Amino acid sequence: MPGPLILIVEDNEKNLKLVRDILQFNGYQTVESRTAEKAIEIARTRQPALILMDIQLPGMDGVTALRHLRADPSMRRIPVMAITGSAVSIGRKKALEVGFEGYHAKPIRVRVFVEEVRRILNSRSETKGSS
């Protein structure tokens, strides 16, 4: 049985490949975008179970993209996890405050990263089951 679909939004090729490989190795299906603008289109049509959102992107940034997703009834329930780059990016507390369901700072630490993905997907399915 194919695993849940995860949309990866990442403009850095090396990180994109790493995240894709980790997710596929763990049984998830992946789709990817290098920009937030295109990611929003993909999210609308493919309805992924989770979006992994890089914060620093060419064009629209990840926080702005989250606002667009939350403003659209067809996408507002898709959980979004922030993947942040450097010291100039946002921290965990801020990420959760602005509405991300999860947070991971680069460099990617494989085990912690996968645990965070699982946590978000599990909490989502529990919410669905109880409502």
Ligand code: MN
């Ligand atoms: Mn980036």
